[in-house]
Amino acid sequence: MGNVIKKLVIGLVVGGALIGLSRALEFPFVFQMMFFGQAMFGAVVFMLLDAPSVRTMSGMKSVIAIVVFYIVLCTVFVSGASMWPQFDPEDEKGKIAKILAPKRAATEQGKAEELIARTKALDERVKALEVRLKALGADQQVAKETPVGGAPPVVAKAATGDFMKIGEEQWQLHECYNCHKLKGEGGKKRGPELDNIGSYLTAEEIKQKIFNPKSFMAEGFEKEWEKGKMPDKFKDVMEDSDATALATWLSTFKNTSVNTPKPIKKL
C-alpha cells in the first residue's frame, strides 16, 4: 500500500508541476490535462513495477481470469479510441457525392439510376395531380391519363449563373486548403499561399497548373516541385468546367499585401 501511495503522490506532484508549467507556457487547457494524464499514467506504470508478485492460478480460476482480462482489454481499447476527437462522416458524404456525381452519371448504372429517378419523380407528380383532381371530383378521367415524358430532369445541372461559387466549392471539395493558404485559412506551408495568385497568372494558366502541376514552379518551392508534391490527379478527378471555375475564382485573388511566391513557367 505504501508503494501505491508514494507513487500516487509523486504522480500528482509531477502532474501538478506539468499543469503549472504548461499553463505558464500558454498551452491550451486540453493539453494541460493531457500532460497531467500522462504523469498519472506514469505513476501507474511505476506502481506496477514495484507491485508484489501475483500468485500462480490454474484450472477454472485462470480461465475466468483470462476471460475477464479480455473483457477489460476490449473495453479499454474501444473506449480509448472513442475518447479521441471523432471525424464526422457527414462532413464528407456531401463532398464525395458531388465529386463523384459526373463520374457516376457517365456509367451505365448512373444512366439507369437517373432514369429511375426521373420515373420516380414523374410518378410522384402524377400522384400529386391525382390528389388535386380527386379534390376537384375528376378522378375517373385522371386514372386513364398517363403522362409521358416532358418532365424536367431531377439531377439538375449546376446553376451556370454562379460560376465563382462553383469555383469556391471546388476549392473545398478537393481540399486544396490542406496545402495552400488562402484568406488566412489552411496551408501548413506545404504549398504556396495563393492570395495574390491572380496578379501572376491568368485563369487559363492556373487551370494549366491544376491539370499539370509541373507546368509552373513557385519560387522557393523547388524541392516540392522536383518531388512532384502537388498531385497530378486533378485532370482525372475533376470535370473540365469545374477546373475552369476553380481557376477563374482563384484568378480573382489579387491581394498584393500577401507574399504569394512568383510562379515560373516550366512547360
Next chain:
Amino acid sequence: MKTWQRSLVAVCALLVLFGGVASAQVSDPPSVEFSYTGNRTAVWIVAQLHTLFGAFILGAPIFMVVSEWLGYRKQDIRYDRLAKEVTKVTVILFSMTALTGGLFIFVLLATYPQFTTWFINQFYLVFAVIYPLLFISGTIVLYMYFYMWDAWKGEKKGRHIALGVLLNLICMITMFVINGPTSFMNTPPKAEGISPQEFLLAASLWDKIVNVSWLPLSLHRIDGNLAFGGFVTGMIAAYMYMGAKSQEERAYYDWMGFVGNLIGVGAMLFQPFTGLLYAYEMCDYDFSFCPYMMADQLSMFFEMQGAMIGLMFLASNYYVWLSMKRIEGVEKVRMTILAPIVMVAFLFVMMVVMNYYWIPDPMSLAFLIPLVLAPFLGRFIPYTVSARTVIKVGFLMVIVGDAIWLTPHGFVATGANMVAELELPEQWSILGSMPAKLSAIFTLVFVTVVNYVLYNRAIRQGTIIWGKIDFISQFVLIFLAFSSIWTMGLMGAVRSLVRKYFHTYNLVPDFSAESFTPTLSYSAWWITGITVVFFTVVSFAVIVALRPSDSKGRVPEGNPVPARAK
C-alpha cells in the same frame, strides 16, 4: 480436427475461390445488401479475418523452421517441441485461412460484383492460377512437414529442415504475389502526362504487381507477420502455462513464452521503420495521402496507433523486468552510467539534431551514432549503475517518448475544425512535428534495445529459474498478442481507407453510400470484434492441438537450468 476434415475445409474454400473467379466472368451480376453491417463492413470483417489468419500462417513457418534448426544445432529438444507445437496450431489455422479466403471472395462478389469482376480480370492469372497453385502446394508441403516430423529425425533431420525452408519459400512467394493486387488498389501504376486508365490499358501483369507500394508493403508485412507469429506463440505459451499441471510443464511454457516474446519484440523493433518507409512511398506516390492520414480524417487513427505502440513497448519492457526477477544473481549485473544518461538525453538531442539535419544526413549521424553506442562502451567508464536503475530510467523515457508521440497538433479530427483553444501554441508546434515523432519512435526502440542487451547480460551472468516467473507475466504475453493484432487491424483499416472514395485509387470510384471515412470509434468496435473472433478461433485451435493429453509421456525439461549452459 482430423486431416481429412481439414482437407475438406481447404478443398471447399478452394472451390469457392474457383467458383468466385468463374462467377466474376458473368457480366453485371446484381449486388446484395448486408443488413446491419452494410456491405463495406461485411467485406472489412472477412478481409481482416483472412489477413489475420494469413499473417499467422505466413509468419509462423519462419518461426517454426528457425526453432527446429536451433534445436538441431544446440541439441536442445525444447526448440524442437516448440516448433512442433506451433506447427500443430498452424495446420489448423491453414484451413481457416483457406476458408476465410474463399468467404472473402464470395462476399466481395456478392457486395461489389462489378468492381470484383473488373479486379479479378486485372489479375486473372494471379487469382485463377498462381495463388491457388501456391496455396495448394503450401498446404501439401505443410502437411508433409507436419507428418514427417517423427519419420525424419536424427540423421534425416536436415531433410526435414529443408522441407521447412521450402515451406517458407512458398509462403513468402504467396505473400509477395497477393501483395500485388492489394497494393495495386492503393497505388496503381501511373506515368506523368498519361491518364491512369490509358496507362492501365498498356500495363502488363508485372507492372500492376510491382507498383510503388508493393515492396514497402511486403517488407512491412514480413516484419509484421514475424512479430505477430512471435507474440501469438507467446500467447499460446501463456495459455499452456496457465493450464500446466506440473512444475516441469510450467518451466517449459515459461521458456516458450520467453522465446516467443523475444522473436516478437525483435521483429517489432523494425516495424516503425518499415511502416515509415511504406507511408513515405505512399506520400511520394500522391502527396494528398499524407495530410489525409496525418492531419485530417485519419489523424486520430494515428494517435490511437501511437497509444497502442507505446503500450506494446511498455509491455515488452515490463516482461523483461518480470523476467529479470527470476534470474538468480541479477543484482550483480551492472551497466555504465552512460546508459541512463544517454537514455534521457537521446530524445531531446535527436529532436534538436533532426530540426537541422534529417536522417541519414552525415551530420545527423555524426551526432547520433556516438550517442547510441555510448551505453555499450561500458568497459571504459568506471562508474556503473544497477540493472534495475537502468530499466527504471528506460520506463520513464518510454512514457515521455510516448507522451511526445501522442501530442497532436490539435485536439480536432480534421485541420478544418481547428480552433486556438484546441491547438498547440505556435512556439511549441515542434512537439507535433515529424522530427519530434521520429525522435519519440527512435527513443522507444533505443530504450528497448538497451533493456534487452542488459537482459542478455543478466542471462549470461546469472541463472534463470524457469517456471518461477511472476504469474502476471502471462497476462503481459496475452496483452502483447492481443494489442499487436488490434494494431494490425487498425493500420489495415488505415491502409484501406487511404483510398478514400475509390475501390482502386483514381481508377475505380466507389459509388456506394458507404465510401466515406468512418469514425475511429466505429472502426475500433469492429477491429475489437474481429480480434475477439480471431482470438476465439486461435484459442480453440490451441486447445484442440495442444490439449494436455498430448503432452503425456514427454521427457521433462530440466529445472532450474544454469542460464550459461543454454
